[in-house]
């Protein structure tokens with residue numbers, strides 16, 4: 001017979017402890033606030049973009065706001081409900097007390113305030129916010145926290161948990177939207193279909209994010225701007241917390257795709273068989289590996305996936321052989337593939353190493369050693385020489401000089417957009433997902449346009465190199481107290497450090513955020529009557545979500561928030577060509 005479950009042991013091992021989700025110093029603050037504190041208001045604000053990895057030509061100083069609704073439901077309602085309010089009081093405070101006692105000293109932190117909350121039975125907190133999917137200017141708070149009476153301390157106690165969970169989804173959603181802007185601009189510039197932009201940024205980031213929860217919430221940030229994703233739980237999260245329904249709408253999707261384990265295993269297996277069969281023939285290992293890779297890709301595009309989309313990672317051994325020899329040898333098979341039920345039929349080649357700009361777009365003449373007439377010098381083997389930092393660089397093949405898009409064009413040809421840019425035949429395409437940044441993105445798209453290719457010849461995999469190489473300082477998110485009432489006296493709180501450049505100067509007093517034309521504008525030092533107006537609307541009050549939004553609404557808000565600049569109007573000076 002199984003031993004009975006010891007719930008105390010289980011409790012010790014598992015689960016988040018609601019009031020422990022804070023910095024230690026937060027636990028001392030309720031007692032440090034003045035006696036008679038009767039109201040406390042705090043705001044959470046993106047304060048700076050000076051460290052943001054955005055393109056100055058496209059970034060308009062606005063941050064995409066995302067995260068509050070899921071956070072409120074998951075933490076404030078579900079977690080605090082299940083593990084604080086719905087358990088007996090003694091048990092609800094026990095783990096908090098144990099942690100305080102063992103870390104800060106016996107009875108260093110009183111549990112009286114938690115017990116009073118437990119007696120009340122809900123979190124007496126009001127959260128007012130802008131709708132998620134809105135874009136908010138730097139220095140304008142998209143959310144404020146209000147707490148009153150003996151529980152006023154709650155307004156700032158939640159800082160750690162809120163900031164920890166929310167700075168990043170907004171940060172990633174903002175960067176994803178900057179990719180969307182970039183791809184939209186180049187679609188207009190080159191006449192590529194704009195509905196394809198939703199598939200042109202594909203979320204590759206999950207494996208490199210800081211845990212599952214981070215991946216799915218940031219993955220939702222990506223989904224506000226794109227439908228292409230490999231982060232499965234981001235779609236679950238959209239359904240669980242943002243009213244999305246995959247049966248009724250397109251939340252996110254992907255296509256069948258190989259990875260290196262598949263390619264290398266199959267290639268090396270075929271290679272071993274080839275060696276057994278043709279062991280006496282005079283082929284180098286490299287030549288036989290190329291033959292083996294061709295056979296594997298043939299199987300993939302004709303037998304495993306004779307129709308629809310299939311993405312093939314193509315750099316396991318020799319990408320340039322794959323994109324020139326294999327792509328040419330299998331041309332008839334690839335052109336004969338059938339469309340799937342959605343009418344799609346494409347073999348997508350995926351380079352995954354090297355410099356993405358050069359791999360996709362090749363080398364320009366000014367990046368090669370040239371003769372006096374400005375023509376690239378070709379050696380006896382037909383190779384070109386790149387310009388290195390100190391004179392001659394690498395010797396490269398004609399294929400490398402052209403880049404993958406042009407190599408495929410030479411084999412498959414294609415069509416043209418109404419703006420005269422070339423689009424690869426619909427049976428082939430390219431996706432690149434290794435170390436793609438906004439800056440590399442603009443370089444790739446510009447160079448393709450310069451060569452006469454439309455933007456929709458490539459899809460970008462956006463990975464953790466971009467979505468996880470950010471910090472709270474990327475947009476300077478912070479929560480600050482701005483107003484208090486103590487014993488009937490109103491105090492407008494603010495900070496303005498003389499030792500700072502102004503970034504840390506906070507709003508002061510009661511705030512109101514109003515929509516003025518296309519911007520949200522902050523007005524601080526407002527009267528209580530004005531404080532209750534404007535665009536910061538109550539979304540949570542006394543334990544309940546009182547206003548909700550959906551993925552579809554967020555996507556719509558975001559899409560409506562930006563006008564694409566006129567094609568050709570952007571000056572890319574400052575970004576390497």
Ligand SMILES: O=P(O)(O)OC[C@H]1O[C@H](OP(=O)(O)OP(=O)(O)O)[C@H](O)[C@@H]1O
Pocket residue numbers: 204205207208352433434435436461462463464465466
């Ligand atoms: O921006 P990132 O988080 O790097 O995500 C994208 C990369 O992740 C995968 O490779 P992986 O790193 O697993 O293996 P690899 O380095 O050997 O290609 C994928 O092939 C991309 O290259």
